[in-house]
Amino acid sequence: MNYKCGYIAILGKPNAGKSTLVNCMVGEKVAIVSSKPQTTRNNILGILTKSNYQLIFVDTPGIHKSKNALDKFMMKNVRSAIGGASVNIYLIDSTKEITGEEIDYVKNLKQKNEVPLIVCLSKTDLVKKQELLIKLSQIANINEVDEVVPISSYKAYNTNELLEIILKYLPNEKEKNFIYDNDYYTDKSINFIVAETIREKALLCLEQEIPHGINVNIVSFIEKPNITVIEADIVCERESHKSIIIGKRGKKLKEIGEKARIDIEKLLDKKVLLKLFVKTKKNWRDSENYLKEFGYKKENL
Ligand SMILES: Nc1nc2c(ncn2[C@@H]2O[C@H](COP(=O)(O)OP(=O)(O)OP(=O)(O)O)[C@@H](O)[C@H]2O)c(=O)[nH]1
Numbered sequence: 012m013n014y015k016c017g018y019i020a021i022l023g024k025p026n027a028g029k030s031t032l033v034n035c036m037v038g039e040k041v042a043i044v045s046s047k048p049q050t051t052r053n054n055i056l057g058i059l060t061k062s063n064y065q066l067i068f069v070d071t072p073g074i075h076k077s078k079n080a081l082d083k084f085m086m087k088n089v090r091s092a093i094g095g096a097s098v099n100i101y102l103i104d105s106t107k108e109i110t111g112e113e114i115d116y117v118k119n120l121k122q123k124n125e126v127p128l129i130v131c132l133s134k135t136d137l138v139k140k141q142e143l144l145i146k147l148s149q150i151a152n153i154n155e156v157d158e159v160v161p162i163s164s165y166k167a168y169n170t171n172e173l174l175e176i177i178l179k180y181l182p183n184e185k186e187k188n189f190i191y192d193n194d195y196y197t198d199k200s201i202n203f204i205v206a207e208t209i210r211e212k213a214l215l216c217l218e219q220e221i222p223h224g225i226n227v228n229i230v231s232f233i234e235k236p237n238i239t240v241i242e243a244d245i246v247c248e249r250e251s252h253k254s255i256i257i258g259k260r261g262k263k264l265k266e267i268g269e270k271a272r273i274d275i276e277k278l279l280d281k282k283v284l285l286k287l288f289v290k291t292k293k294n295w296r297d298s299e300n301y302l303k304e305f306g307y308k309k310e311n312l
């Protein structure tokens with residue numbers, strides 16, 4: 012029997028649909044998703060293991076210009092994912108115009124990294140066929156691109172085809188050298204996933220810059236026989252943000268907590284008591300020290 016195993020970096024601009032694709036390929040929610048750009052901050056592995064292959068998808072932060080220390084950390088992670096992958100997948104949102112800058116990025120990606128490059132046009136359920144065909148031919152004209160695949164993670168359109176294409180590009184191995192055990196579908200801890208779930212609900216319930224300046228720290232996680240009690244801090248950048256996050260008579264914070272609790276209960280398959288507190292750490296996104304304290308460590312593959 013032949014085996015295949017490798018890292019597949021999922022790259023692209025913020026909001027292109029990277030995390031949604033990784034969740035869809037793995038069949039588990041490993042990464043949070045939101046309609047707001049710059050949702051993902053870490054490299055998050057989504058692992059799909061079958062009898063003869065293990066695909067390790069690396070969800071990455073959306074590629075953007077760095078404005079603060081957190082952005083720099085995010086872009087370092089993107090570079091590390093590119094450097095460690097056996098296949099690169101670059102996602103382009105098919106509802107958006109493809110800019111010359113993006114085409115140059117794609118060309119450069121392949122010129123600097125020898126590994127196969129697949130470009131996916133995402134969210135095809137939102138565009139007309141004619142429009143999609145124009146964009147497909149635009150990408151197909153780029154010599155550096157090995158494959159172009161239109162996909163919709165929502166409709167699971169072409170996701171099996173994408174899987175086959177990835178497998179085609181991974182080398183055959185005689186030995187089964189899988190990196191993760193069969194039952195692992197991510198590299199992240201329960202604490203990380205719980206904190207991310209709370210941040211996802213903050214992204215959903217809050218507007219403009221406020222959710223982008225939020226970090227969630229799990230303070231305690233206590234498993235009792237019938238209930239898990241979790242205390243978490245929502246850290247924001249300014250005092251003025253704190254009162255918005257709490258809301259009138261605590262209504263906003265309650266809404267975030269309720270939504271997060273429902274998802275965490277499903278994740279843990281247990282009743283959860285979630286206690287949220289809001290704290291301010293002035294301009295934490297600009298501080299290397301706060302980033303370290305909050306656990307933002309460079310993630311090498
Ligand atoms: N209609 C439709 N919407 C999608 C699809 N895939 C993703 N989306 C939506 O697009 C938005 C962004 O999705 P994400 O998966 O968070 O995008 P991302 O590329 O991970 O974004 P960052 O983490 O910010 O870089 C969300 O509102 C998703 O629900 C799709 O196939 N169809």
Ligand SMILES: [Mg+2]
Nearest residue numbers: 029030050051
């Ligand atoms: Mg994401």
